Amino acid sequence: MAKETGLYQREGVFYVRVMVPKPLHDVLGAKEYRESLHTRDRSEAKARAAAIRAAKLAQFETLRRNRKLTPLDALKPEQVEALAAAVRRDVLKFDDLIRIEAPSTWGASWTAALAGGKAGAIGKLLPLDTTAQDVLDLLDSSEHPLDTPADWDPLAGLTPVQREVAAGYHGRLLTEAQAAVAGDLSKVRARADHAARLLGWQVDWAANRSALQAIAGSLHAAASDLLRRNRGEPVETPAAPQQASPSVAKLRDVFGLWEGAELKRPRNTVEKYRRSLELFEEFTGNAPLASLRTAQGFEFSTWLRSKFDSPKTANDRLTAVKTLLNFAAQRLELIPRNPWQGVSIATSKRAVRRPWTVEELETLFAAPLFTDFRLPDSTKAGGEAAYWLPILGLFTGARLSELCQLRTVDFERADSATEAGSIPLLRITEAPDPEEEDDAPRSLKTDAAQRIVPLHPELIRLGFLDYCAARKAAGDSRLFPDVRSPESDTAGKYVSEWFGKFRKARGLSRRYLDFHALRHTVRTRLVDAHAPEPTIDALLGHEGGGSTGRRVYTHASPSALRDAIQRLSYPGLNLPRVYPQPAAA
Template identity: 25%
Template sequence: MAKPSNTIRDTKNLIQKAGESTWYVRLAVPADVQKVIGRKVFIKSLQTASLTEAQRRRGVYLTTWWAQIEAARKSRELPEGWQSNVVAAIETVSSMFQNQKRAIIGEAIPPLPPINPELEARLRGNPRLVEAFETHVKQRLGEGLSGKLQLQDELAEVHKQLAEKLVIRRHTVGLEQKAVLISLIADPASHRSKSPITKNRLKAYRAFRENRGGAPKHIDQQVGKMDRLSTFLKDEGLVLNFDTVDVWLNSLDRAPATLGQYLMAGTAFWKWAMKYDTAWREEYKDKVNPFVGHDLPQGGGSETAGQDREIYTLDDTIKLRQAALNGSNQSLADLIMLGWYTGARIEELCQLNKESVITVDGIRCFDFPRSKSKASKRVVPIHASLLTTVDRLLQDALDTYLIPTQSANRYGHRSHAISKAFGRLRTTAAFSKLHVFHSFRHTVVTQLIRADVPDALAKELVGHETGSVTHDVYSKGASTVQKLAAISKLPPLL
């Protein structure tokens, strides 16, 4: 009878040791992560002599080991912001040896920083290197002052070379990264401080907010504010702290309320990063939130901050509409008329389409859908002086909307472009920044009150809640006839 083979049988990560019937699962650890994992091979008894059963059981171990290898490889990747770390280390080395040169010529210098233990061990672990180093030092010291100064320059260069080797030893460094590493060591000044608010972090922050069901516009605004801060830090070569945030705020030239929104956006990002971003949490673990504690200007940053909006008089509106016509902007002139006769919000007017013009109790009306609140959904009779304009808009409408504008923005809003055009028209016509399109709402409410229209009815026409539970919850509101009588009290534009 043939003797049993002493060789190890192997099939797809499965082995049997010599003289054993039990199967083992085995996986060699790649050389690049052996030091991180602390072994050269994974091996585990599957406690079965059946090859079929061993093949079934091995999967869980292989999956776990492959995950460990992948995690070990990721741990060797250069961390985010590694360039700044390298520059800081090289600048420390350069400063240290520059101070040593100053000490040689008799100047007082600060205490030397502690020696990197790994660097010291690496130097002392090579006897031949130590011997050559000591011989060279003695030679330089024998050359007098010039030799001593030159020795410091040479030692600085040696430390720079060792720094490069340490980075490569600790991390997986690609060809492009190595080229950057060499460049930074040779010329640290070539690297400007990079913002910690990176594109990847902003992407992760956006995904987090979207997964929590945040409003797209609000998310865009907050991410956009942090992106602007990041650009500022990069352009100015600044780190993120309280002082740089203060400098950034001063550079914005915004109203205090707007600056407050920037700080709230910063705080929201900071809280997210400290909770969910491991690298950020480690880097800023001993830092306070740089977005809190700022004293914002009182009434500064905007000439209109804290001031009430002005209303448009009849003469103002006629002047404004004529300016639009003189500028060949019929759409803007029509929008001004709609604002004067309805007091509706600019976006509500831009959303009006052919189906929004309805007839109720024999009276033609605008059917405004819900926008900002429950009260914003309302039916408003069309003022007699506006009917001819509405008929023309219905006939000329190309895409069903009464007011033609550029395509809607990403949030479905149609008023953005024409609102900007209105702002330019207002400036050209010599109106102040306190005169905005929304001022027409104030104008209409003021006109209705002065015409003795009941407060609840005036609010119903412009889409404001009355504040009365009886009216807002239980009442069906005024009749169409009552609303027409009220809206008819608005003076016509002659």
């Protein structure tokens, strides 16, 4: 199977499969769309599949953006015509399925179902996307009898399986058409409503009875087409109208599909890409993808450079747009290639952050917050988290958002293989708490960020174990329950804002002397203490270097991690224990 186009083969014939986005399952009544490409040639099949996939994905994105459906009180003549054509096309397309796919692929199963006397179920209302497997599922749950008119014409040229299945389907269609002529439009309405939803419409059928009568005529014509096919006359299934083509696809269509392509994307990443998309639309006028040229990409990069003081910010915006263009070319095949692939904005490789000096740390931790446990009034500080988070950053090197998302169950002990006792650990993970039904989802920067970090002896001396025990005793599931975070940003957003103001009030106003610089500080100290580089990577959640085997199969033990973390020291920095002792002590 070609992953990009969803190609697969049955009896040598190629088919295409396009997965329906989960939010549209109810709207479309299906989880996937499948269609025969009527060819055994792979190159030809791939080209046809790409066109079908592009059109379907564009249709899905249109439906996703308009899931509420557009209410229509009075249908226009051209809308009635479109619905009538769609109903006729649905009927003939499913007849194609019976005649082409059923005998070779599902013959034995269909014969078994027919032997059970359930063939009449084939005649029930079935949507355009129905496949042979869908029919089998329907047969298994149906008790409707075969409904075939007495004057049914011979089904010349069909196998016994095809003849019986087609008889049930055609018979039901004729029954529906005859009932519609007599004034019963219920089945016609169901078919028309399905077609309308595919077009993004919600029709008031009580106010459009005349439209239903016109669509009933189309259903009667389709039933007549089936009889003509049975007599050997060629009746082609009309092609579906092009919903959208690669030539008119826009980057916003791609963004919606990119956003839903993964099970989980960090909210701040999605927002960053959304802002980049808006810049692209502002510059290009929302040009179709097929019209983009390489020169335009360089013009866009120059324009971005003029809008942002930081070359890195400008390049980040450009990179997000290029990622969407790659997705359009490689995953969706809406364009043959990314026309802006070679476009970039030069950025400085010089590290802007440097470690905190001991003097700067002494200034920071000389604040009453750390000498008297005098908590700040700001709600962004997170209560007691304001005390513990900077200390944890200093002795774990963890990212602020990782620490803000910790739960009480993330504290554990691991048995030491080298000495008696156990090692207290913090587990940084995205895995949900199995004991908590409503455990909120968490987000880490990379897969390597999932790790365990042994507690530094200083954290234990300062009372962090007592704090963890107090939170558990209080019934808190989160380790820092007073930390707030916006829905569309990282978990440490508000705490980071508070910390920035806090350090500047202490006279520490140098740019980039922020919480993340504590992470740089920890790594620098560990390197100076000659801790093994792979162990440092494991402690900080960095992707290790070297071969694939070294990265994938090398795991530092809790004892090795503890030995490394104990090398971390800050000579000259003396922190007093100010967290209240437990009542038992």
